[in-house]
Every structure is written in C-alpha cells, then in structure tokens.
Amino acid sequence: MHGVKVHRSLSNEKCESNNVTVVKNWLIIFSQGWCDAKEIHVRFIVLFFTPQSQHISRSIVIEPDMKRCIPLFLLLLLVILFLSAGCTETPPVSMPSPVGPSATGTGTGGISVDFGAMNSILASNYIQMVDLNMTFIDFKITNPTGSPKTVTVESEVPGYTEKAVNTVVVPAYGEIMIGQTPSLRPGAIPSEMTSATLHYKVALADGTRIDEQTYPIKIYAKDTMVWEVYDGTEWNDMTPFIAAWVTPHAAEIDPLVRQAAEYTTGKAMSGYLCGDSCSDDEWETYTNAQVKALFMALKNEYRITYINSPLAYGKENDAPQRVRLPKESLTSGSANCIDGAVLYASALESIDVNPRIILIPSHAFVCYETKPNCPECLSCLETTMTSSSMFEEAVAAGNQEYLAEMTNGNFKSGKSKDISIAYLRKEGILPMQ
Numbered sequence: 001m002h003g004v005k006v007h008r009s010l011s012n013e014k015c016e017s018n019n020v021t022v023v024k025n026w027l028i029i030f031s032q033g034w035c036d037a038k039e040i041h042v043r044f045i046v047l048f049f050t051p052q053s054q055h056i057s058r059s060i061v062i063e064p065d066m067k068r069c070i071p072l073f074l075l076l077l078l079v080i081l082f083l084s085a086g087c088t089e090t091p092p093v094s095m096p097s098p099v100g101p102s103a104t105g106t107g108t109g110g111i112s113v114d115f116g117a118m119n120s121i122l123a124s125n126y127i128q129m130v131d132l133n134m135t136f137i138d139f140k141i142t143n144p145t146g147s148p149k150t151v152t153v154e155s156e157v158p159g160y161t162e163k164a165v166n167t168v169v170v171p172a173y174g175e176i177m178i179g180q181t182p183s184l185r186p187g188a189i190p191s192e193m194t195s196a197t198l199h200y201k202v203a204l205a206d207g208t209r210i211d212e213q214t215y216p217i218k219i220y221a222k223d224t225m226v227w228e229v230y231d232g233t234e235w236n237d238m239t240p241f242i243a244a245w246v247t248p249h250a251a252e253i254d255p256l257v258r259q260a261a262e263y264t265t266g267k268a269m270s271g272y273l274c275g276d277s278c279s280d281d282e283w284e285t286y287t288n289a290q291v292k293a294l295f296m297a298l299k300n301e302y303r304i305t306y307i308n309s310p311l312a313y314g315k316e317n318d319a320p321q322r323v324r325l326p327k328e329s330l331t332s333g334s335a336n337c338i339d340g341a342v343l344y345a346s347a348l349e350s351i352d353v354n355p356r357i358i359l360i361p362s363h364a365f366v367c368y369e370t371k372p373n374c375p376e377c378l379s380c381l382e383t384t385m386t387s388s389s390m391f392e393e394a395v396a397a398g399n400q401e402y403l404a405e406m407t408n409g410n411f412k413s414g415k416s417k418d419i420s421i422a423y424l425r426k427e428g429i430l431p432m433q
Contacts, residue, residue, distance in 0.1 A: 166178050224320045252331070272353065304335055358418055
C-alpha cells in the first residue's frame, strides 16, 4: 500500500515588502507576497480603526522590510477576524460593521485618553493574540501638564476574563501607549453566541478617575470556526486557525492512544521510531500500522459515527461553522468531516506524527507524513469512513481525494488547502486546550 507523494505546500522563504498607508481614521494595510514552494500568492487587505490614527498625517506611507510572510499574514488575519466575520460554504452577501468600540475623552487634570478595542472574542483566535503580539484593547494616554503622572489602566470582560492592569508613568507633555488582552477565564466561553460588556477604567495613582466606560461586545461560541472574513473588498482566508482545534494534550486523547496501542503488534504507539535503516516503504508500513490502530480504536471502542452538523450561531450576516473539539467528538461518539480531521490530527500529533488537515470545497479529511522530515512522504485518510469501512478502503479514498486536488490544480490556486499542523505550531498557532 503506497501513499501519495507530494511536496510541502507551505513555505515562507521569499517575501516582498509591505506598504502601509494611513487615511483619515482608518489604517489600511496592503500586503502582497509569495512563497516559493508552490508559488502560493498571498494578498490581503486589513481595515481597522486605530485610536492614534487621528494624529497621523493621511499622506504618510511606511515601507518596512518583511522578513517572513506567514507570521505577519497570521497577525493580519487576526485583526480582520475580530472586526468582521465570514463562513465556509456559503459566503454572506454583506459585512457587519468592522469597527469595534472607540472613544476619545479628556479627564482629570487635562489628561486625555484615546481608546480602541475589537468588537468580539473568538476563543480559538483570542488565545493566539499574545504570541502574535496583538492586543484586544489599546489606549493612548496624553499628559499635557508640566509634571509626570502615574496612571493605572484596567480592562476586563466581566464574567469572561480576568482583569488586566497596567500602572505607568506618563511623562510631562508626553504620551504613552498601552495594549491589553485580558486573560480568558477557564471554562468561561459560552456554548452559544453571547452578548457581553467590555469595561475599562483609567485613573490616577490616588484613585482619581480619569475615564471609565463600558461597551457591548459579542463572544462567539467556543466551538465556532470562521473560515473566511470579508473586509468589504474581498474574502480573506482564516483556515490556518483550524490548528487551534488540534489538541494533542487534551485529557481525552491519552486514553484513545492507549486503546489504540492494543491494536498494534507491540502494544505501543511509538510515533516515528522505525529507524534510520528503514526504507520509505517500511516507514509507510510502520506509520500506517499506528494510524490503523487509531482507526480501529475509534471504530470499535468509541464507535464514532459520521453526522453532518456544520452550523453555528454568530453575529448578523455571519455563517460560521461549528467544529467540535476532539474531546467532544469522543464523548458524543459522533463527528462530521472536519471534526474527524481534527480528532485524528490531535491523536497523531500526540504521538509525534505530523498531521496535515486537507480542506477541499465542502469537505475535509486528514493526511499524515509517514516519515519524519519528509513532507512528500504522505498518506491520507477519509475520516468519515471510520464507522462504515475498512482502514485500507479509507486510506485509498483519502489518497484518491488528495491526488484529485493536486491534479485539478486546486492546491496551487488556493481553492483547496493543505494545512501542516507542525508548520503552524512554529508560526504561533497553538492548541486551544
């Protein structure tokens, strides 16, 4: 049995520079670049309000060097996501307002506070913000007086986040920027779309209030995945963030792997330990035996059944997709195509086998590298066949689907996606659990 021989479809070795243009109160970022391996062209546009933009000339153009395309690409996608929302199979025809709450005010002693925040929390993306050097709420505090001022800034979403607190000294006749991303409370994310309130307070060291406001925001359900975001001009790809659903350290994954070990000859799931002397075919056989063990455990012990449940509730004009975390699929004994893909990917990553999630129009399945450091050594599995077919049939179907996407050019055109979990881990997309 032979897998699909391919080349890695993600690379970040060659990138061009960005142009950043500020126009009125909108910061418009145009970024164009390409990556060598498959000549994947990337173009994205971000529009968002920045509290400091009113102090910047509309004619300023900045051209920083761009050393790596993918990390910046992910950062910009996060900005787009929290300002608007999209879907996977049926794109909405209009866009919700992209501007989160913002305000400017003058408080005690003439100190002014400019404030801007994102208007929603999506758990899978929110937890990535610190690693991607992004903030949920930003303040610019200006001190027009002749003496420095000690100021405390607080923000939180009551009931859902901890309180973020910063104490800073604003120099005389100066200003200071403060960005905060309040930590999510464990278990606080709701199971359905929920309205919440963002609260912030800015005060002097003695407690004298400078500014205090509350603003409405939305919190997406914990299992909501937004695949694309419309920025008013074009659709922006959010698929890299599906890697957040791949949760190899979830408590429920270890029992699955132990059950799977019972289906192997050596009663062990050892990952990439075939040895340096193994040929490519021997590596494929060795790795496939472990994937088959997972398949058999899910089939016989967990009795995973395919069901179609793609919808989730979101904001007006949203059409997001519900994606179960692996623990939920194992508990319920059911999974749709993307649920099954992230479940298998989680188990594979837990034994140090590199999984790839394949997204094709209206469908998803999983592939895996059968040999370490060999992206072209690939086998694929049609996860929806777990309950109804033999492992060999599911592998044959997965390989056929992958080859079809390569042949018709969908990977090269971007219509289909080959998502390397190992690659995205290096770029900062971490598990939700």
